[in-house]
Amino acid sequence: MTKEDMNIVIVGHVDHGKSTLIGRLLADTESLPEGKLEQVKKTCQKNSKPFEYAFLLDALKDEQAQGITIDTARCFFKTQKRNYIIIDAPGHIEFLKNMITGAARAEAAILVIDAKEGVRENSKRHGYMLSMLGIKKIIVAVNKMDLVEYSRDIFENVVREYSLFLGELGVEPVMYIPISAFEGDNVAAKSIKMPWHYGMTVLEAMDFLPCEKKKTDKFFRMPVQDVYKFTKNGDDRRIVAGTVETGKIKKGDSVVFYPSGKKSIVKSIEAFPQKAIDGAEAGQATGFTLFEQIYIKRGEIMCIDGQQPPNVASRLYVNLFWLGKDAFCMDKKYSLKIGTQKVGAVLEKISSVMNSSDLSTEKKNFVACNEVAECVLRTDKPIAFDLVENMAETSRFVIVDNYEISGGGIILKTVDDKEKNVIDKVLLRNYKWEHSEISRENRAEQYSQKPVMMILTGEADGGKKAVAKALEKSLVLNGRFAYYLGIGSFLYGVDSDIKLQNNEEFNHDEHIRRFAEVANILMDAGLILIVTARMLTQRDLDLMRAISESNIEIVWVGDEVKTDLKADMVIDADTEKNVLMLKEYLKDKGYIFKF
Amino acid sequence: MEHLDILENKSIHIIREAYSCFENLCMLWSIGKDSTVLLWLARKAFFGHVPFPLVHIDTHYKIKEMISYRDRYALEWGLDMIYGENTAALQSKNTYPDGNASRIECCRQLKTEALKNTLSGEWTRYRINHATGKYEIDSNKEPYTGVIVGVRADEEGSRSKERYFSPRDKNNDWDVANQPPEFWNQYKTDFAKGTHVRIHPLLDWTELDIWEYIHRENIPVVSLYFNQGNGKRYRSLGCEPCTNCVESDAATVEDIVNELKTGKFSNIAERSGRAQDKEDGGGLETLRREGYM
Incomplete structure (x- = not known):
């Protein structure tokens, strides 16, 4: 049988003995490299410091000098049943971000509490963080029992107090174990000094923890890392790559990408060095080719059509x-x-x-x-x-x-x-969209340009229309596919049915929505769209961005931005100078290429 | 999913994140087994392509077979191969043992300094020309902002504290006590101008994992790792003067796996043949804080 993998984080208040517990665990199971124990003992002798198991872990010079753990360390450890990575997290409040870094890598935790000091603020804080990070398998080790004469009462008091706290969070630890990491009681071997404890040792408890429930049973989710098109050696595959987070998928499945809502079918599941595979599941870093040439980017979540959508x-x-x-x-x-x-x-x-x-x-x-x-x-x-x-x-x-x-x-x-x-309308639009056989990349290659909407906005009569029209003219005469569109031109045609209604806000939002939908189609056709709009607000822009799949660049024409809009640049009304500058900007941003 | 598959997929995910988030990305290839596994993972991640340059820091004290192996696979796999060096230190013999430097100083000159200035583009980079098979001066002097490195957490103490994405400041320094948080597959991919990020996809691998993976995937490695016919082999590869052979009859990858699993090396640290570690008080922390890999 192959061994399972499990990552366990050791957390708890500063000085409650986390590193000591790990050091002891490694030493007692003979998991240390030959000579390491002797080497550390010798170093301690040389510096006339008493030997501590924690020194095996606290590898950084500052840590040995200060006697605390600063950063998360990991060590490797094996039992008959499992390969463990033990993550040592710092207990100091100052290093909470390091504790979280360590704990987020784990699926189970050992929370160490000093029997003598009892439950302290970071015992609680760490417990809370574990629950927030979604770590439910927790072993609580009540440490330093040697310092309280292995007292059952003291152990049970700690258990009572901490259970009460965890109860408020809805967390129930798998078990509580009284230990002395320093003396080795109930770490790898059963303690003879605490005959009243019938439970497991830490080592037994670790192996006892159930392994994480299979993620393959959940809905399929894969965040898209990128879309690859490597043309070297005549490779014409367009591969949607990512790591499957949950669920499983096979060739021929219908898929939908979110937030865009675009739909396609899996044509192949790519692999290397072998050619292609039939299926993929949670945890696999994989890549797909699709039947339809849909335009998607890094950031979308790939899902299976028919399963619960995100x-x-x-x-x-x-x-x-x-x-x-x-x-x-x-x-x-x-x-x-x-x-x-x-x-x-x-x-x-x-x-x-x-x-x-x-x-x-x-x-x-x-x-x-x-x-x-x-x-x-x-x-x-x-x-x-x-x-x-x-x-x-x-x-x-x-x-x-x-x-x-x-x-x-x-x-x-x-x-x-x-x-x-x-948002709902956009999702449905993308889901129902009939795709052509020309991909966005094909079109961009043919036209030597990428679609974009450049909106020139500002106060009425601020000169934005003149700049916009001059820019359109200059681009078209240079052989570019550009189009000027005044947002007001919409009101009497496309918007004629909503223009005269009384609900001002609805009219305005619907006006913007319709405009953005049309703009989206023009850009899908590969155009560079130059738009003028009076006094655009951030909310207008947010709405447009929710609808448009292409980039939107915002230029404010005037002295300074007079609305809450965040503009990409502010220009004056000097037509000639600004046309040159805006063309340069389009080049720099990669919208127009090949000269 | 099996142990090696879990490691492989996680590493590929990290390599892909690096590729998508860093414009000027490179991968360090030391020709050793770890970075060769890293290279193999990159070929898997990008379905046979390696869409960024591989950078080798040539100390010119490397064992000969390493260089011929490097160039063979650079040509065979169509790699964008680049090397850099510390020309001045080599010329003035600020080296060990033939010059007047200590081991650590030699490492600092030929590796740390050479690496720093090759990454920043301040010193000459040499790039392979696939038509001729020869190296030419590289005209690209842009600094690399993302550097993929094959270090493993089990190698020595300071490496066990590393992040998958680890920022380096303008002087290449590593601020160990103040590292960024890293959780839920979210890494440090935003950085200030002039700084760069080291990316460590192999952090969770052990030496045994590396060999079992080489075995499973049938990855070609330098022959120096195997018994040279005299009952000796290299366990870890570095510069000739500072890397010692170990006594071993292991002649195949399978032999090495067995040796690590149950045999004589199951309990001895890998870098025990590296002399410079001992000069640094048992760890590499001093060197690594200054930018050593």
Whole structure:
């Protein structure tokens, strides 16, 4: 029988003996490289320090000097039943991000509590983090029993207090074990000093933990990492690549991609060095070719048609932990990464901020380092995800603040969203779309340009129309496929049925929606679209982005932006100069090529 | 899914993330077994293609077979092969043992410095021309912002603390005490100008995994790993003056796997034949903080 793999993280309050437990486990099972134990003992002697098992783990010089674990370390360890990777997480509050890094790699945890010190704040904080990370298999090791004369009462007090806390989180540990990592009691061998304990040793308990439930039984989900087209040696495959997160799939299955809603059929499942395979399942890094040449990009989630689809929305109710030095706040732009999607995001509202060491909550308008909060996030564009209760794997996201991953969380539910109506229409449109045999790449190659919509906006009579028309003219005379479209031209034709109704807001949204749908078709045909619109707002743009599959570039014509819009550039009304500049911009951004 | 499949798929996922998130990406190929497995995984990830350059830091103290092996597969597999070196240190003989440098200083010069300046594009890069089979000066001097490296967590202490995506600052320094968080398959792919990110797809592999995988996939490796006919073989490859053979009769990959599993090496660390580690107090931390692989 082949061995199972399991990653176990060791967590708990600082100095409660996590590294010592691992050191002892490695030493008692003879898992250390020959000479390592002697080498560390000798180093200790040389520096006249008492030997500690933790030194086997705390490999970094700073750690040995300070006697604490700074970063997560992993070591390899085998039993008859399993290959383990044991992850040693730091217990210091300062290094919570390292603890989370370690714990997120694990499917089970050993939480160490010092019998003498009892339950401390990080015992609780780590317990909370484990529950948030979705780690349900927890062994609680009550350590340093040698320092409390192996007292059953003290052990049972710790068990009582900690069970109460975990109970509030809805977490029930697999078992509690009284141990002395230093003396080796109940680590690898049964303790003779605690005859009152009939349970397992730590080693037995580890092997006893059940392995993770098969992810192949869930709905199929695969975040698309990229679409490859390597032309070398005449390779003409267009391969949608990614790692299957959950479920399984086979050749010939109908698939739908989200958030776009586009549909196709699996033509082949590619592999190397062998040619192709018939099926793929959770955990496999694979790649597909499709029958229809649909345009999809990195970030979409591939699903099987007919299975429960993921949610698509731009407002999310989440539970998150914050690790950044700068607090998470409302007036700042962040990036949100979920699966392989990456979008701009803002914090819209905070419901409550919680201290994870005592579960007390407070009302605040920011989330500080190491705090946990329930809040509403709004993304620039609709994203695809699952709710945590349905599928944890595709409900987990991180927040990036200025290059750094600064927070992480899970999506609890969606929030009522004005855009929902629009998003649903787009999903259905893409699902029902009849695809031609010309792919987007073919078209771009033929036309030597990629589709884009450049919107020139600003105050009335600010000169935007003149610049837009001159730009169109210059591009067309250069042999480009460009088209000028004033957004107002819509009102009397396409919008004639809604123009005179009274509901102003509905009219406006529907006006924008129809415009964006038409623009989307023109761009699908390969055009560079140059649009003028008066006083465009961010909400208008968000709506357009939810509908359009091509990029939108925003140019404000005037002295400064007069709405809440985030423009890509601000220009004056000097036609000649700006036409040159905008053409350069289109070149730089790769929309027009081959000169 | 079996152990080796889990490792393989995770590594391919990481290599693909690197490819999608870094514009100027390269992979370091030391010609040793680990980075050769890495190269094999890249060919799998991209279905037979390797869509980024492979960079080798040539100390010119490498064992001869390593270079001929490198060039053979560079041509056979159509690799975009590049090498870099520390020309000045080689010319002034700031080397060990024939020059006047200690082992550590020699490593610092021929590997760390050469690597740093090859990655940044400040020193000359040599690129293979597939038509002639010869190396030519590479006109591309752009710095690499993503560097895929084949280090494993089980090799030595400081490597066990690594991230899959590990940032390096402008001086190539590694800020060990303040590493970015990394969870849920989300990695550090955003970085400031002038810094770069090292990517470590093999972190979770052990030496035994590497050999079992080489066996399973039938990956060609340098013959130096096998008994040279004198009852000696290399267990770890580096520069000739600082890498010692081990006593072993293992002549095939299968022999090596057995030797590691149950035989004489099942309990002895792999890098025990590398002399520079001992000079650094038993670890490579000092060298690695400065940018050593």
